[in-house]
Amino acid sequence: MKPRYLYPKDYYADPSANVFNGKLYVYPSHDWEAGAAFDDDGGHFQMKDYHVISMEDVENGEVTDYGKILDVADVKWAEKQMWDNDCVEKDGKYYLIFSAKDYNGVFHLGVAVADKPEGPFIPQDQPIRGSFSIDPSVFKDDDGQIYCYFGGLWGGQLQWYQAPEKLVKEGVDLGPAADKKTQLFAPADVPALSSFVVKMSDDVLQFSEAPRSVVVVDKDGQPLKAGDPHRFFEASWMHKYNGKYYFSYSTGDSHMLCYGIGDNPYGPFTYQGVILDPVVGWTTHHSIVEYKGEWFLFYHDCVPSNDITHLRSLKVQRLFYNEDGTIQKVVND
Numbered sequence: 001m002k003p004r005y006l007y008p009k010d011y012y013a014d015p016s017a018n019v020f021n022g023k024l025y026v027y028p029s030h031d032w033e034a035g036a037a038f039d040d041d042g043g044h045f046q047m048k049d050y051h052v053i054s055m056e057d058v059e060n061g062e063v064t065d066y067g068k069i070l071d072v073a074d075v076k077w078a079e080k081q082m083w084d085n086d087c088v089e090k091d092g093k094y095y096l097i098f099s100a101k102d103y104n105g106v107f108h109l110g111v112a113v114a115d116k117p118e119g120p121f122i123p124q125d126q127p128i129r130g131s132f133s134i135d136p137s138v139f140k141d142d143d144g145q146i147y148c149y150f151g152g153l154w155g156g157q158l159q160w161y162q163a164p165e166k167l168v169k170e171g172v173d174l175g176p177a178a179d180k181k182t183q184l185f186a187p188a189d190v191p192a193l194s195s196f197v198v199k200m201s202d203d204v205l206q207f208s209e210a211p212r213s214v215v216v217v218d219k220d221g222q223p224l225k226a227g228d229p230h231r232f233f234e235a236s237w238m239h240k241y242n243g244k245y246y247f248s249y250s251t252g253d254s255h256m257l258c259y260g261i262g263d264n265p266y267g268p269f270t271y272q273g274v275i276l277d278p279v280v281g282w283t284t285h286h287s288i289v290e291y292k293g294e295w296f297l298f299y300h301d302c303v304p305s306n307d308i309t310h311l312r313s314l315k316v317q318r319l320f321y322n323e324d325g326t327i328q329k330v331v332n333d
């Protein structure tokens, strides 16, 4: 298959693909031109609502856009920047988990609930207690337990919550980098900052435990280092294949999609390789899903907008595994 642009009529990004009731639904971020200034914290990504699209034939079929399923104006606690979201089903209800900034400029995760995958979604009045950062991705394991993976560096604020404490514990002298916002420039040979994973409560409205770090290790069991271009940055995604847990993510400023494999939802995940080389546009973000017996990588790029980095377009391409369970790099041309 040639990579397919899924919905040329609008700018969508950060696709979270899920199969509900035999259809494939994609929950994206909804890009638009807000005229905001560019900055390293992603201030130019000023998304204000979510849509959902669906299809029954990924390669050639019609794509249906159900319109707006949630507007930031309807979320009491959120002021702006509705970034990545994902949806999970439990007992016939659909839970949209999303990231947005509150009125103090701090990212949190929120939940909105619907009776159908296409909404309308009714938001909770408060964010998830103890939630922080961005890019939630919800994974339902075979035993029904729902996990949320989340976190993103730089503008996604993840560094505020685990370093410098983490680095200090590891004996690293941060010096002037100890400031919350600048510690990212810590030495390249310390362990990379991690995404988080947490079990959701039975009602899918709260965390049911303290979030744990998702550690990606090399073949010797050592955490990838902060200076490794393949280390985690944002866009966590979890899928299962042949009983193994595949944690994939964006490397942010080195612009790749990479992954590791583990034996359980918490990891550690042993680094395996690159799924997708850099695309046109600064960000790269994806999801991996099986539909009708075939595997797909959903992602985005900025080719249609002529490389305007906050006007991204959804794409999909087939994904294949090798016999040993590793993923073949996806061809994007």
Ligand code: FUB
Pocket: 013, 014, 029, 042, 045, 083, 084, 134, 135, 152, 234, 235, 283, 284, 285
């Ligand atoms: O869409 C805004 C941000 O860009 C996402 O949260 C990141 O993953 C990146 O794709």
